[in-house]
Amino acid sequence: MAQRDLQEWIKRLIVERRLPPGASLPTEPELMELLGVSRNSVREALKALQAMGIVEIRHGFGTYVGPMSMAPMVEGLAFRTVAAHYRGEDSLRQLLELREAVETGLVARLAGRVPEEDLAELDALVGRMEKEAGSPDGSVAAATDRAFHATLYRGLGNPLLGEVLEAFWEAFHRVRTDLADVPQDPHVTCRQHRDILDAVRSGDAIRAEQAIRDHFTNIRRRLTATPQQDR
Numbered sequence: 001m002a003q004r005d006l007q008e009w010i011k012r013l014i015v016e017r018r019l020p021p022g023a024s025l026p027t028e029p030e031l032m033e034l035l036g037v038s039r040n041s042v043r044e045a046l047k048a049l050q051a052m053g054i055v056e057i058r059h060g061f062g063t064y065v066g067p068m069s070m071a072p073m074v075e076g077l078a079f080r081t082v083a084a085h086y087r088g089e090d091s092l093r094q095l096l097e098l099r100e101a102v103e104t105g106l107v108a109r110l111a112g113r114v115p116e117e118d119l120a121e122l123d124a125l126v127g128r129m130e131k132e133a134g135s136p137d138g139s140v141a142a143a144t145d146r147a148f149h150a151t152l153y154r155g156l157g158n159p160l161l162g163e164v165l166e167a168f169w170e171a172f173h174r175v176r177t178d179l180a181d182v183p184q185d186p187h188v189t190c191r192q193h194r195d196i197l198d199a200v201r202s203g204d205a206i207r208a209e210q211a212i213r214d215h216f217t218n219i220r221r222r223l224t225a226t227p228q229q230d231r
């Protein structure tokens with residue numbers, strides 16, 4: 001049996017048995033007997049699936065269903081962006097535009113629909129940004145910005161969407177740290193997040209979409225103004 005077929009069989013087993021993350025899988029000898037293949041073939045298939053986050057091998061304990069996280073996607077996006085940057089491509093901007101396309105397509109759906117408890121949390125996060133902007137360091141923490149966007153889209157009730165947005169965010173900020181020291185005007189950052197929140201709270205979908213576009217336009221301008229490292 002080909003390696004790809006082995007991997008597909010194990011994936012199908014997880015689906016058909018409705019196994020959740022953390023559930024135990026058949027042992028290597030059991031898989032060898034079920035599939036009629038060698039131990040080495042089983043191990044290679046499991047290693048490949050582990051790299052995708054589909055299974056988790058705990059040496060001395062067994063094999064379990066993996067977390068099925070977006071970590072492989074983050075690694076792929078981050079590596080692709082760095083590699084393309086050193087080939088002379090404007091890859092950081094491309095990754096930013098990918099995230100912008102997703103968020104501008106979603107924010108209009110949120111206008112007037114964000115739960116009160118989430119609006120209160122968003123208010124608190126913008127307040128934290130304003131405090132950070134007035135601190136001696138004078139910059140809005142990436143974690144605060146990240147929490148704002150995660151809370152904003154939580155109201156859509158789509159966990160997969162949240163994971164994808166987190167993956168885009170993680171890849172962009174990991175690569176940005178590696179490739180560019182992007183300056184910020186913390187007061188502009190605060191005002192733009194306040195504008196997004198006000199538009200969403202008011203139920204004005206057009207204004208909400210424009211506020212998101214303005215926010216990303218500001219980031220793009222900062223990227224353009226930042227000298228890139230030698231390629």
